[in-house]
Amino acid sequence: MFLSSSNIRVYLAMGITDMRKSIDGLSILVSEHLELDPFSGHLFVFCNRKRNMIKILYWDRNGFCLWHKRLEKHFFKWPTSIRGDHDH
Template structure:
């Protein structure tokens, strides 16, 4: 089962990616174009031009995993930005895979408390 944890870094490669690329091609893209470490254990998310296919590449202890989702109808709300890469959390990835924008204005913001002694 594919289930990202809260502490995991998820990097979105903005723009479109050739979905003919598999593990080798995507890991080279991560290291050479995005200047990130494909062996870090972080997730790297790619989308095609039609925005109906997502691929997620990540290193899992002793090998690469490639998760692929193709929508039969509709498209993903892929973020538009002038940056090459965007780092999001597990909640935003879940929204993206559900067809929602990663910027949910009405979502509850995380609360952080500090102990007072």
């Protein structure tokens, strides 16, 4: 991952996200549900229902990057939404 700015923020999408979503679907979630700019260069992190998979979306100069990590034996500790878990 090449991140050139020291002003990068990391945003966690609380609750669960449908991991069938790819760049287009996740960037819509960033703009519509998180009300943030997906082109900002900040990192937007999403987690699945089982909490064994995360995706990180960010804009890098001329295109989106999407990182995907799946845990085989462990789980991520992930915050839930104040309003309760719901699918994104």
